[in-house]
Amino acid sequence: MATTDLAVHGSTGQFAGSRIVNDFSLQVATVNGSGSQSANTVLLRTIFQMGVPVSGKNLFPSNIAGLPTWYTIRANKNGYIARKKEVDFLIAMNPETAIEDVKVLAAGAAVLYDEPLKLNAVRTDLTFYPVPFDKITATVCPEAKLRKLVKNMVYVGVAAHLLGLDMTEVEKAIRRQFGKKQKAADLNVNAVKAGYDYAVATIEKMDPYWISRMDENRGKIIIDGNSAAALGCMFAGVTVVTWYPITPSSSLVESLIDYMKKYRIGADGKATFAIVQAEDELAAVGMVIGAAWAGARSMTATSGPGISLMSEFTGLGYYAEVPAVIWDIQRVGPSTGLPTRTAQGDLLSTAFLSHGDTKHVLLFPASPEECFTMAQDAFNLAELAQTPVFVLSDLDLGMNNWMADQFQYPTTPIKRGKVLSKEDRDRLGGFARYKDVDGDGIGYRTIPGNSHPASAYFTRGSGHNEKGQYSERPDDYRNNMDRLNRKFEYLRTLVPKPQLVVNGTSEVGVIAYGTSHYATGESRDQLRKEHRVELDYLRVRAYPFSAEVHEFIAKHDRVYIIDQNRDAQMFQLLKLDLAAEQTEKLRSVRNYDGLPIDARSITSEIASQEGK
Amino acid sequence: MGTIPSSTGTPKTNNIGLTVVEYKGGKTTLCAGCGHNAISERIIDAMFEMGVDPTRVAKLSGIGCSSKSPAYFMSRSPSFNSVHGRMPSIATGTLLANQGLVAIGVSGDGDTASIGIGQFVHLMRRNIPMIYIIEDNGVYGLTKGQFSATADLGSKLKTGVINDLPPIDTCALAIQLGATFVGRSFSGDKKQLTAMLKAAIAHKGTVMLDVISPCVTFNDHEGSTKSYKFTKDHEEPLHDITFVPSFEEIDVEYAEGETVDVTMHDGSRLRLHKLEEDYDPTNKIEALRRVAQAHEDGEILTGVFYINTKQPTFMELLNMTEEPLATLPEERVRPSREVLAECMERLK
Ligand SMILES: Cc1ncc(C[n+]2csc(CCOP(=O)(O)OP(=O)(O)O)c2C)c(N)n1
Numbered sequence: 001m002a003t004t005d006l007a008v009h010g011s012t013g014q015f016a017g018s019r020i021v022n023d024f025s026l027q028v029a030t031v032n033g034s035g036s037q038s039a040n041t042v043l044l045r046t047i048f049q050m051g052v053p054v055s056g057k058n059l060f061p062s063n064i065a066g067l068p069t070w071y072t073i074r075a076n077k078n079g080y081i082a083r084k085k086e087v088d089f090l091i092a093m094n095p096e097t098a099i100e101d102v103k104v105l106a107a108g109a110a111v112l113y114d115e116p117l118k119l120n121a122v123r124t125d126l127t128f129y130p131v132p133f134d135k136i137t138a139t140v141c142p143e144a145k146l147r148k149l150v151k152n153m154v155y156v157g158v159a160a161h162l163l164g165l166d167m168t169e170v171e172k173a174i175r176r177q178f179g180k181k182q183k184a185a186d187l188n189v190n191a192v193k194a195g196y197d198y199a200v201a202t203i204e205k206m207d208p209y210w211i212s213r214m215d216e217n218r219g220k221i222i223i224d225g226n227s228a229a230a231l232g233c234m235f236a237g238v239t240v241v242t243w244y245p246i247t248p249s250s251s252l253v254e255s256l257i258d259y260m261k262k263y264r265i266g267a268d269g270k271a272t273f274a275i276v277q278a279e280d281e282l283a284a285v286g287m288v289i290g291a292a293w294a295g296a297r298s299m300t301a302t303s304g305p306g307i308s309l310m311s312e313f314t315g316l317g318y319y320a321e322v323p324a325v326i327w328d329i330q331r332v333g334p335s336t337g338l339p340t341r342t343a344q345g346d347l348l349s350t351a352f353l354s355h356g357d358t359k360h361v362l363l364f365p366a367s368p369e370e371c372f373t374m375a376q377d378a379f380n381l382a383e384l385a386q387t388p389v390f391v392l393s394d395l396d397l398g399m400n401n402w403m404a405d406q407f408q409y410p411t412t413p414i415k416r417g418k419v420l421s422k423e424d425r426d427r428l429g430g431f432a433r434y435k436d437v438d439g440d441g442i443g444y445r446t447i448p449g450n451s452h453p454a455s456a457y458f459t460r461g462s463g464h465n466e467k468g469q470y471s472e473r474p475d476d477y478r479n480n481m482d483r484l485n486r487k488f489e490y491l492r493t494l495v496p497k498p499q500l501v502v503n504g505t506s507e508v509g510v511i512a513y514g515t516s517h518y519a520t521g522e523s524r525d526q527l528r529k530e531h532r533v534e535l536d537y538l539r540v541r542a543y544p545f546s547a548e549v550h551e552f553i554a555k556h557d558r559v560y561i562i563d564q565n566r567d568a569q570m571f572q573l574l575k576l577d578l579a580a581e582q583t584e585k586l587r588s589v590r591n592y593d594g595l596p597i598d599a600r601s602i603t604s605e606i607a608s609q610e611g612k
Numbered sequence: 613m614g615t616i617p618s619s620t621g622t623p624k625t626n627n628i629g630l631t632v633v634e635y636k637g638g639k640t641t642l643c644a645g646c647g648h649n650a651i652s653e654r655i656i657d658a659m660f661e662m663g664v665d666p667t668r669v670a671k672l673s674g675i676g677c678s679s680k681s682p683a684y685f686m687s688r689s690p691s692f693n694s695v696h697g698r699m700p701s702i703a704t705g706t707l708l709a710n711q712g713l714v715a716i717g718v719s720g721d722g723d724t725a726s727i728g729i730g731q732f733v734h735l736m737r738r739n740i741p742m743i744y745i746i747e748d749n750g751v752y753g754l755t756k757g758q759f760s761a762t763a764d765l766g767s768k769l770k771t772g773v774i775n776d777l778p779p780i781d782t783c784a785l786a787i788q789l790g791a792t793f794v795g796r797s798f799s800g801d802k803k804q805l806t807a808m809l810k811a812a813i814a815h816k817g818t819v820m821l822d823v824i825s826p827c828v829t830f831n832d833h834e835g836s837t838k839s840y841k842f843t844k845d846h847e848e849p850l851h852d853i854t855f856v857p858s859f860e861e862i863d864v865e866y867a868e869g870e871t872v873d874v875t876m877h878d879g880s881r882l883r884l885h886k887l888e889e890d891y892d893p894t895n896k897i898e899a900l901r902r903v904a905q906a907h908e909d910g911e912i913l914t915g916v917f918y919i920n921t922k923q924p925t926f927m928e929l930l931n932m933t934e935e936p937l938a939t940l941p942e943e944r945v946r947p948s949r950e951v952l953a954e955c956m957e958r959l960k
Pocket residue numbers: 675676677678679696719720721722723724747749751752753754755760
């Protein structure tokens with residue numbers, strides 16, 4: 001058939017009989033700002049609705065419109081949802097990148113493309129499906145200026161036929177996407193149908209990739225990590241939020257604004273919160289610290305460049321012992337780096353942010369569920385320990401859509417920590433703000449507005465004694481620093497415990513954190529199957545490390561540490577924490593190309609270090 | 613004075629039953645004669661006379677000799693001596709958490725006009741309801757006498773170095789940016805400064821007071837334009853200021869046309885008695901013109917330059933519930949199970 005350039009030579013139907021079902025990755029290459037996002041979401045949702053585990057990752061440029069963007073969907077029956085290195089099915093819509101996109105494909109991949117691009121001339125070992133998108137679009141979209149957008153839905157229709165997507169699910173996904181905008185939904189449904197009908201009539205399926213209904217997603221939701229974090233913060237009872245826009249953290253606060261406007265306005269029409277767009281990140285974190293000092297649950301969200309600006313204030317938070325919750329949705333640094341690419345590059349800078357002997361609590365969410373729960377953990381910890389807490393998400397988690405279990409309503413009440421009321425103050429007699437009354441290193445505080453005449457204390461970032469009075473005495477300084485250390489040690493027992501995924505099966509272990517979790521799990525299976533290397537696995541969820549992390553390392557001969565940064569930052573942080581004989585066991589696996597880490601890279605690195 | 617009923621033997625109490633001792637701070641560690649100490653005294657007087665409950669006050673500051681001074685007044689009020697140039701964000705956060713507090717921020721000319729100019733600008737622009745005082749000595753006292761950005765052209769350091777950059781006029785800036793009560797005073801002008809501070813307490817919105825406050829150690833010599841002598845010689849008050857709190861009777865009557873009365877939010881009155889010229893402090897453009905004119909004439913103009921009692925504050929724009937956000941109970945800040953279920957349903 002003229003319209004199907006099957007470019008596999010010789011054998012007829014190389015793929016006949018070898019269907020690959022629910023196990024491939026599909027990439028859509030488009031131009032930023034062309035409106036392909038809705039079409040891609042419809043594809044993702046359709047597969048999700050068909051019960052097949054799926055993930056979608058948007059690889060976009062730091063640009064508003066005109067530069068290339070790629071959206072990768074991975075469907076996998078085993079639940080492997082990390083980025084897959086190879087693309088199996090390409091939808092090539094961007095003339096700028098099409099040839100390069102096709103060149104890098106592995107042999108046997110399928111390419112659905114806009115006919116004028118003539119991509120079938122580029123290679124002979126791929127399956128090509130040229131489609132006259134403009135012609136098809138014109139038939140369903142009389143309005144010329146909408147065609148650029150509608151064209152995207154046409155590829156959804158063609159792909160639906162080729163991949164065996166259920167059209168009723170596609171339509172459901174579209175209607176969901178457009179909500180009340182009935183006319184837009186109809187237009188898009190028609191475009192998908194036109195693409196589908198065209199494909200049915202003219203294209204012969206020659207590639208092996210299929211989606212077939214499963215039942216793995218029952219009760220699940222799809223959400224991006226930033227929206228999950230926003231929900232978590234709202235249910236954690238946040239009252240003061242400050243921010244300065246920066247990718248990839250802006251959507252966290254924007255989502256929070258939407259939720260709070262909807263659910264945190266009282267019956268009197270008044271807000272139980274304040275959200276302030278500050279003039280910069282210095283002011284954003286300053287407002288957070290000011291608000292927390294005055295007793296509010298307060299937070300800000302930022303990314304690397306903002307973290308750098310927050311340095312001095314977070315040191316004040318540590319030393320003057322003021323709570324703060326700081327979300328760092330990590331992106332690629334140094335400096336402006338790659339603003340729209342992902343990394344785990346801020347561990348060391350946040351752990352020790354600010355001068356002097358400063359150290360901070362870090363949490364590492366790996367999923368939307370954990371963005372939700374760790375939001376609550378972060379506020380509780382910050383207020384219990386009276387110290388800044390950083391939540392280190394990343395662009396991959398924050399901005400991409402993920403399947404998740406439905407979030408559970410918080411089971412514990414909000415914990416405000418050691419705050420003395422007027423009555424407490426009456427009862428206690430004396431009050432020394434920084435006295436270690438309970439032996440956990442955490443003093444009692446009062447907040448402004450306490451009407452007890454002797455409840456006030458002087459908060460300062462300069463040297464102070466137990467009463468908060470200015471002091472340069474060597475013993476006062478040292479005692480205070482030692483108490484802060486006791487508190488940090490105590491925090492090891494308070495922070496979320498690591499997830500011990502597998503233990504006791506091997507003398508070799510692997511430690512990962514955050515979004516490396518998915519590729520790590522998949523790589524363990526690859527290593528077992530392909531190299532007969534068995535790895536025990538511990539996922540770190542917080543710093544300072546709890547005892548379980550030390551125990552895991554102690555139990556193993558070698559432990560691989562997976563980092564999405566150049567300098568092996570988790571590896572280094574662990575080294576600082578471990579006894580010398582333990583540090584020798586650590587091995588490092590790093591990924592730092594701005595793309596979410598994939599299993600294959602981990603597997604080859606570990607296999608080679610294991611001498612396989 | 614009518615506010616302070618006194619009977620011989622017992623100390624005077626104010627209208628909330630406190631004595632002035634209850635407004636005192638710790639013993640100052642600043643240099644004897646430092647203008648900042650005099651300002652602390654005036655703050656004590658004003659707060660006492662206005663009957664402000666010290667436990668409802670929050671003192672905020674940055675870093676510098678000036679920023680240390682909250683330790684030397686009102687020990688009953690919580691205080692946050694933060695980082696250099698960033699008091700505005702601390703103050704803003706404090707008021708977001710508890711808009712019922714009376715916030716008083718103390719900064720220096722270095723703390724405000726150099727490192728802190730960015731946050732200063734935005735605090736003014738937001739009309740955050742607080743009193744912002746610059747204790748202005750034209751130098752960095754704490755780091756031993758370098759020029760600050762408010763030093764006048766031609767002013768001389770002890771070392772003989774001459775300032776050759778123009779000063780930033782923080783009052784002109786504040787007026788232009790949106791502060792709603794802006795004035796300049798002198799630490800040595802007890803009567804004027806106390807009256808201005810009392811009016812400041814009554815005002816709802818950003819009060820920005822630039823108070824010339826000589827640094828006796830580094831900038832009080834011949835050739836300095838921020839010395840006691842120079843300031844006394846060149847001070848040019850716009851008007852004579854009396855402040856009449858809502859709970860007091862006006863006791864001095866001036867002839868018609870001699871005074872401008874401004875009624876404050878709480879019903880108290882700021883009475884500006886004309887000295888040499890007619891001056892309307894509610895006219896923003898005129899205020900800017902007059903401040904600029906003073907620079908041309910080489911005079912240190914003092915008084916209330918601008919006042920606007922109509923502008924909503926930032927806290928009002930945020931539409932927050934009246935109770936402090938800081939202490940809202942769990943049931944008001946954690947939505948119900950049904951809300952979570954509804955959110956989950958939408959994401960399915
Ligand atoms: C980030 C930072 N840089 C520099 C300093 C050093 N420093 C402390 S006070 C000060 C200047 C204070 O001048 P000003 O605000 O005018 O206060 P004054 O001492 O004159 O009252 C400087 C530069 C600091 N504390 N922090």
